[in-house]
Amino acid sequence: MVGIFLRLKFQLLKNRLAALRRDPKRGQSAVVAVLVLGYFVYRYGGAVYDSVSLSGALPDPGPIFAQLSFSIVFLWIVLPLAYGGGRDLDVRKFQLLPVRPIVLAVGLASTFIFSPGVWLTAAVAAVLAAGFPDAAGNLPLLALSGLVLVLMCVIAGQVVSTGADLLGRQRHARDLMVLLTFLLTAVPVVMFFLLRSQYADPTGGAGLAAFFAWVPPAWPGVAMAAAGQGQAGTALAALGGSLFVIGLGVWLWTAIISRAMLAQDSSTIRASGTGDPFARFARWLPGNRRGAVAALELRLLWREPARLPGVIISTVVFGGVFTIIAAALFDLGTAGMAVFGVCAVSFIAVGHRLNEIGIHSSALWMNVVARGRASNDLIGRDLASALIDVPVLLIALAAIAIDRGEWSYVLPALCFGAASLAAAYAGLRVFNIKMARGEPRSKDTAAGQNKPSPLLNLTAMAVWILAVAPVFAAAALPATLGAGWLFLAVPAAVLYAGGIWYASLRWMGQWLDQHQADLLVRIESA
Amino acid sequence: MTSGMPGPAVVLDGLTKRFGDHTAVDGINITLPRGAFVGVVGRNGAGKTTTMKMCTALLPPTAGRVSVMGIDVWENPVAAKEQFGVLPETMALFDRLTGAEMLLYNGLIRGMDRSLVVERSRQLLHVLGLDDAASRLVVDYSHGMTKKVALAAALLHGPQVLFLDEPFEAIDPVSTRSIEAVLHRHVKDGGTVVFSSHVLDVVERLCDRVVVIDLGQIKTSGTVDEVRSGARLEDAFLALIGEQAQDTEGLSWLGSS
Numbered sequence: 001m002v003g004i005f006l007r008l009k010f011q012l013l014k015n016r017l018a019a020l021r022r023d024p025k026r027g028q029s030a031v032v033a034v035l036v037l038g039y040f041v042y043r044y045g046g047a048v049y050d051s052v053s054l055s056g057a058l059p060d061p062g063p064i065f066a067q068l069s070f071s072i073v074f075l076w077i078v079l080p081l082a083y084g085g086g087r088d089l090d091v092r093k094f095q096l097l098p099v100r101p102i103v104l105a106v107g108l109a110s111t112f113i114f115s116p117g118v119w120l121t122a123a124v125a126a127v128l129a130a131g132f133p134d135a136a137g138n139l140p141l142l143a144l145s146g147l148v149l150v151l152m153c154v155i156a157g158q159v160v161s162t163g164a165d166l167l168g169r170q171r172h173a174r175d176l177m178v179l180l181t182f183l184l185t186a187v188p189v190v191m192f193f194l195l196r197s198q199y200a201d202p203t204g205g206a207g208l209a210a211f212f213a214w215v216p217p218a219w220p221g222v223a224m225a226a227a228g229q230g231q232a233g234t235a236l237a238a239l240g241g242s243l244f245v246i247g248l249g250v251w252l253w254t255a256i257i258s259r260a261m262l263a264q265d266s267s268t269i270r271a272s273g274t275g276d277p278f279a280r281f282a283r284w285l286p287g288n289r290r291g292a293v294a295a296l297e298l299r300l301l302w303r304e305p306a307r308l309p310g311v312i313i314s315t316v317v318f319g320g321v322f323t324i325i326a327a328a329l330f331d332l333g334t335a336g337m338a339v340f341g342v343c344a345v346s347f348i349a350v351g352h353r354l355n356e357i358g359i360h361s362s363a364l365w366m367n368v369v370a371r372g373r374a375s376n377d378l379i380g381r382d383l384a385s386a387l388i389d390v391p392v393l394l395i396a397l398a399a400i401a402i403d404r405g406e407w408s409y410v411l412p413a414l415c416f417g418a419a420s421l422a423a424a425y426a427g428l429r430v431f432n433i434k435m436a437r438g439e440p441r442s443k444d445t446a447a448g449q450n451k452p453s454p455l456l457n458l459t460a461m462a463v464w465i466l467a468v469a470p471v472f473a474a475a476a477l478p479a480t481l482g483a484g485w486l487f488l489a490v491p492a493a494v495l496y497a498g499g500i501w502y503a504s505l506r507w508m509g510q511w512l513d514q515h516q517a518d519l520l521v522r523i524e525s526a
Numbered sequence: 527m528t529s530g531m532p533g534p535a536v537v538l539d540g541l542t543k544r545f546g547d548h549t550a551v552d553g554i555n556i557t558l559p560r561g562a563f564v565g566v567v568g569r570n571g572a573g574k575t576t577t578m579k580m581c582t583a584l585l586p587p588t589a590g591r592v593s594v595m596g597i598d599v600w601e602n603p604v605a606a607k608e609q610f611g612v613l614p615e616t617m618a619l620f621d622r623l624t625g626a627e628m629l630l631y632n633g634l635i636r637g638m639d640r641s642l643v644v645e646r647s648r649q650l651l652h653v654l655g656l657d658d659a660a661s662r663l664v665v666d667y668s669h670g671m672t673k674k675v676a677l678a679a680a681l682l683h684g685p686q687v688l689f690l691d692e693p694f695e696a697i698d699p700v701s702t703r704s705i706e707a708v709l710h711r712h713v714k715d716g717g718t719v720v721f722s723s724h725v726l727d728v729v730e731r732l733c734d735r736v737v738v739i740d741l742g743q744i745k746t747s748g749t750v751d752e753v754r755s756g757a758r759l760e761d762a763f764l765a766l767i768g769e770q771a772q773d774t775e776g777l778s779w780l781g782s783s
Contacts, residue, residue, distance in 0.1 A: 292634035296620060303622040303663070362617040365584055366679070370635045371607040377635075441618050513604075517586050524617065 001099065005107035009089060009114055029455075036458045052124060056131025062225045066212035068128065069149060069221025071191075072121060076153040078184055080161035082313035082351065091162065091257050101258040105250065108257075112154050122150050125224075132228030141227035141235050148242045149220035155249035156217070162253060166260045168305030181309040185316040192324075216245040285383070289372050293380025298387065301352065314351025315392060322347040326472075327400055330479045337479035339406040342417040343472055345393045346424035350464045353385055353428050355456060358436035362524035368516045375509025382425050393417045412478075415490045419497035420471045426497075426504040427467025431460055433508050438523035470496050533596050535560040535687050535718035536581065541590035543576050543742075550576045552742035553590065558720060558735070560595075560686075563713050565729035565750075566722040567763060568739035574722040575615055577739065578691045581720075582612045595686050608636075611680030613673070615691035615722075621665035625656055625675045628664055632679040643682065650678040654704050670701040677705060681712070688712060690721035694728050706732060730759040740767045 020026055055064050089111060094104055112118045125146030129135055135142060167177040194211070212218040223238035285291035301307055327341025357364065367377055397417060401410050437456060474493035478485040512519065536558040543551040551573045558564050568574050579585035581592050583603050592599040597606040620628055626647060633643030651660050654674040659667060664675060673693060680688060688709070694702055709719050709732070723729050729736060730750060736759070737747040745766050746753055754762040 287634060287640035289635045289637065292631050296623070296631055299627070300620070300622050360620070363620045365612075365614055365617045366620065366632060367635060368584060369582055369607055369610075369612045370632070371604055372635060372637055373604075441621075517584055521585060 001103050001107040002110040005089070005111055006113075009111040012089075013114060032459055033455055036455070036462045039462070040458065049127065052127050053131045055128060056135070056225075056228050057133060061132075061228065062222065063212065065128070065221035065225035066215075066218035067191075067221070069224070070212060070215055070218040072124065072149065073153055073156055073217035073220075074187060076117075076121075076157040077160050078313050078317060080157050081164055081181060081184070082310045082318070091260050095261045101254045101261075102250075104257055105254045109154065109158070115154075117157075118150060118154060121153050122146070125149050128224060129228065134230065135228065138227050138230055141232060141239075142224060145220055145224035145227050145235065145239060148223065148239055148246070151246050152217065152220055152242060152249070155246050155253060159249050159253045159256065162256045162260060164309060165305070166256055168309075177309055178312065181312045182316075185312060185320075188317055188321065216241065219245070289370075289376040290380040290383060293367075293377045294384040294387070297356070297381055297384035301384075301388075311352040311388075315348040318351065319345060319348035319392070323396055323400075327404075330475065331404075336404070336406050336409060336483075337475075338404045339397065339400045339409050339413040340416055340475040340479055341400060342393055342397045342413050343420040343468065343475055345389065345396050345417060346420040346468055347461075347464060348392060349385055349389055349421065349424045349428055350457075350460045352388060353381070353425075353432065354460050355435075355437055355439065356381060356428075356432050357519070358432070358523045359439050360523075361438045361441055362520070363441075364520055364523065368520050373509060374512030374516055375505055377512075378429055378505055378509055382429075385425060386421070389421055390418075393421065409483075412486050412490050416471060416475045416493055419474075419493040420468045422497035422501040423467045423471050424464055426500040427463045428460065429504050429508055431463040433512065433519065435459065436519060436523050467500065533560070534558060535562065535595060536720060537591075537593045538577070538581070539591045539593075541577065541580055541592060542588045543573075543580060543585065544588045550742050551580070551587075554739075554742075554744055556737060556744060556747055558718065560718055561713060561716055562718050562720075562735050563709070563733045564718070564720045564735045564737060565733035566720060566737045566739060567724070567726060567729055568722075568745075569767060570724075572739045573742040574739055575691055576742075578612075578689050578720075578722060579614070582610060582614075582689050583607060584612070584614065584617075608683070609685060610687040610689055611683065611685035613676050613680045613688070613690040613693055615695070619664050619672065619676060619679075621667075621672075622663060624661050624663055625651065625667070625671075625678075626660040628675060629679055629682060633682050636683045638683060646682055647678070650681060650708075651675075653708060654678055655701075670697045673697055674701060674705065677708065681708065685717070687718045687720065690719065692723060693721050694723055694725055702728070726758075726760040726763055730754070738763060738766055 020029075023029065052068075055061055055068065058064060089108055091104065091108070097104070099107075129142040129146050132138065132142065164177055213222060219238045219242040223235045223242060226232075226234035226238060283295075285295050301311065322344040323341055325341075326344035327338040330340045331338035367374075393414075397410060397413055401407050401413075406413075435456065471493045474489040474496070477489045534557045536556075538554050538556050541551055541554040542549070554573075554577060566574050566577070576585065580587045581594070581599065583599050583606065586600065591601075594606050595609040597609060599606040620631065623631060629647040629650070630640070630643055633647070634640065647660075651657055654677065656671060656674055656678070659671055659675075664672060667675065673695075677690070677693065680690070690709075693705060693709075697705070709721075713719055733750055735748065736750050736753045738745040738753065750759065753759065757765075
């Protein structure tokens with residue numbers, strides 16, 4: 001079975017490569033990939049490598065390794081929820097295969113050798129292991145610990161992605177998944193407060209070892225730290241615990257596969273279809289094309305399996321992280337400007353608007369054949385997005401203002417925040433049309449929706465950075481040179497954002513009026 | 527039936543579509559009168575769906591022109607789209623909307639008044655037997671119900687011409703009858719229906735005109751009586767496109783285990 005799955009996966013990869021060769025835009029895609037990935041590697045690669053490779057040489061590496069291990073496994077848990085990526089080997093495709101779920105699980109697990117994420121995790125584990133002064137002397141246990149870390153990540157990722165898909169398809173169970181997603185988003189918040197003392201004083205984290213030692217995702221890291229220091233007993237105990245957890249994960253995954261192959265529920269909401277909050281306030285939207293498109297986007301956000309948990313993760317975890325970092329950055333200049341960090345709230349649009357046209361796949365034909373200007377569709381999508389983003393912006397603004405006591409700067413911060421949203425919408429609009437990728441319908445595949453490729457995610461993030469950079473620059477002027485610059489910076493930011501929003505609306509609206517059918521052909525093939 | 531009415535409903539002039547080296551539709555020329563009930567028949571891959579898509583602004587032609595009610599579909603798409611309604615075969619619907627929501631969405635994006643959309647939706651859902659399903663998600667509909675709600679969406683704005691791609695495929699007899707009744711009413715009121723189908727019995731029963739497409743070209747077209755020339759339409763069709771020999775010799779293992 002392993003051989004069959006490996007050959008199947010290899011053939012699928014070859015087909016994907018062949019499709020890429022036929023893609024007339026392959027040159028553009030390659031340039032974008034090199035630029036985006038190259039920038040991130042150039043900008044952050046060295047710093048990340050240094051901090052990882054030096055961890056083993058610390059006087060007491062235990063707490064750091066436990067935290068790193070926990071963080072790596074945590075990423076494998078939340079990333080499938082937020083950006084799962086298309087899975088071409090969906091378990092439901094094997095419904096009629098006369099094999100037991102455990103055999104299927106082993107077959108599917110074997111295909112991980114083709115996963116870039118697995119190789120990246122393995123590389124991180126290797127760099128961590130190599131960082132110990134006596135790595136060569138403790139190589140077998142170190143290697144085993146690294147392997148167990150990779151295994152735990154893989155199994156955790158599979159349990160979450162397959163499990164989320166299963167929950168998302170069961171009527172009422174999706175509510176449980178949304179609740180679990182909220183609990184997961186609390187993890188980085190708790191870690192932030194636990195680790196805050198460590199940022200100020202590197203030795204302040206020593207006391208956390210006792211806490212993390214009880215959390216299973218940290219156990220491979222504990223084993224690695226102990227192995228690197230020649231403490232074989234501790235390492236073996238942590239490895240034993242890790243393998244037990246991995247075994248539990250495999251059992252759970254097998255059970256999920258077994259159930260997923262029986263699950264036939266198509267919809268995930270109550271039969272009336274009016275139980276979701278978006279359906280309620282969608283009725284108050286304008287009774288025209290703009291309002292209809294906005295209502296559609298809001299309803300589908302609630303009703304498509306896997307979309308809402310993805311949006312929660314990308315909004316709270318990633319949006320929250322960006323906003324906190326931005327607030328800290330603005331705080332380094334003139335005191336009282338941290339509130340300008342709300343500009344970073346616009347990042348959440350990258351999460352919930354990612355591939356917003358391609359996601360509809362061939363259903364977009366309804367818009368194509370309907371009389372009317374495509375620019376109204378674009379405004380409708382912005383309207384839906386604003387109904388999500390503006391409340392988040394206001395909450396973030398109030399939170400930072402209360403925390404820092406910066407009420408006098410709330411109004412300019414609101415202007416900067418709104419400008420960053422408008423600029424983000426402008427950039428993402430062009431991105432979502434020019435780089436639209438058709439996605440499988442959620443009723444046809446377990447891959448869910450709103451989960452495009454990692455490259456598409458990175459490109460969207462790069463587009464967001466480019467679009468909002470001038471707004472950040474304008475906000476940085478008063479933060480670094482003095483509040484008097486607000487009189488220039490605020491109008492400049494608003495003018496820039498308004499201008500780019502309108503320009504992209506005109507450009508894309510007119511392009512779509514001429515080429516909407518071409519766009520449909522491009523995205524309907526999925 | 528169509529005499530005295532100004533201009534044709536649909537005109538295809540040298541309509542061509544190529545996908546790389548493959549020519550799916552090869553210079554089709556035809557004029558369809560107003561008030562006609564036209565069946566487009568052909569084998570799988572003959573070019574029916576591709577032609578339908580080009581007629582309805584869903585697929586840009588490589589060459590040629592399409593006009594509906596005298597308006598060029600590709601030069602003046604906004605005006606042309608007001609004239610026709612579409613029921614595509616393979617394309618998805620926004621199926622996480624309820625039937626009523628999907629019709630409301632469809633009406634509003636066409637610029638219709640909300641109250642008018644609600645009223646017409648109610649009538650269409652009633653006629654098509656979907657009263658009880660109006661508040662259920664389309665994703666939970668059966669195949670026939672999905673076809674019917676898509677037909678309702680195509681009819682909602684009162685188009686002059688209906689393009690329907692395989693409207694009766696995998697539909698039960700009860701649903702077939704309700705769809706037929708709606709289409710007959712549309713033609714009776716002066717509308718034009720152009721539909722593709724593999725089910726030649728349905729074409730023979732419903733249509734007054736037939737177009738036979740094969741390998742991207744029109745083999746023949748005319749009234750049903752002209753095309754079948756006294757025989758059954760299916761026999762005439764098979765004679766036109768060349769019937770394949772049914773050799774099942776190599777399948778002797780079937781049913782043996």
